[in-house]
Amino acid sequence: MSGGGGSGARSGDGSGGGRRFGDGGPGGGSGARRGSGPGSGASDGGASDGGSDGASGARIHVVRFAPAKLNLTLAVTGKRDDGYHSLHSIMVPLSLGDALTVAATPAGATRDSLQVSGLVLPAKSDNLVLRAIIATRAAVAPAWPGAPAFPPALAARLAKRIPVAAGLGGGSSDAAAAIRAALAAWGAALDPEATAAVAASLGSDVPFFLAGTAALVTGRGESVEPLPEIGGEPPAVLLVTPQLPLSTAAVFKAYADGAREPEAGLARNTSERLAAEIRAGTTSAALLARAEELASANDLRQAAASLVPGLRTFVTALERLLDRPVCQSGSGPTMWSLYASLAEARKAVRFVRLAAVNGTLPLIGTGEPFVAATTIAGRPTSPLVQPADGSEGAIRPRSVHNWVEIDDQGPGGTSDGQMESKGDKSQ
């Protein structure tokens, strides 16, 4: 799918240039949302905005939470004409996530920039955050007051807590957060269709993160049906990610080349049944009771295992250690198990870390696995994070204590790299 184009941009008041960055955004008559601009205190993404005003010289900054995701199910239902695979997948956001801050660049800066802290990112400059800012700018530009001048350069900071290339959707979530953060920083708005087109142009999982809620995802990922929240105490999740980045493209290719599950259609049946149950209203306890079925409801398991020597042995050892079924998220290699409470999941974290150190759990990849306890995230309950216009529900972590556990985590190391966007000719 191609990028947003200009047709969906909500234009300003048509009075042309002269608008200062930070004066509240294109605001006039043609459907632009008032109050969503910098400094208004409104939030569209479940995090805080730092207010400011261009005249005062203060930095305008917006902060967005970018949750990780789990595929509770992932059925591959066919191959499409565009080369992608069609999916039937129930996806849920997690409380574990990255934090993205976007600010106006210092006066005179003409390029978007990105600084990363936390877990190490691959050293390449086409990070999805920068690509998302560029694609969003291109979509907003036609309606930008004073066009052909573009919305100004942004400085982004990403606190990376989601393991990369792990099946947890970290990069895609960062991209969705960057779309929202850029719009908020510029005080601009796009129609939902235009925003969805920008999202789909950046990756198959980005539309899910834009919707920001548990969803049934079909098509190549662009069709997102929000699902009701799972009732009761939010299910806790143990994540175990071998230190071994796995390319989604490579896993789909292995699948296309014949690395398939022994029982065709099993994942799809489970996925359809679970979607119907969640639609009708299900509970955490009912989801936990389905652990066995969920473990075989991912059609990319064999494909991932065919690329990672030792992954099958690793999963078998993990299942034995935890005494419960272990599931794969997305294209892997992250493995997960559900728990009734965060306390139990945390106990399992300590257990797995110990087993990795004493050799009970075989190590694959470059070292000890990333191990964390988190929860399936729900819709926000706090009015503070509700969008000012009441439009889409914003995702809010139900608890953030897992962040501390992640920060304590050794494997993964840290980075503090600076990136600049390439090919951004906006200024």
Ligand code: C5P
């Ligand atoms: O869309 P995204 O960039 O995340 O996809 C990475 C790769 O994974 C694609 O280039 C494609 O090879 C494969 N893929 C697929 N079917 C999907 C999603 C991804 O074949 N539904």
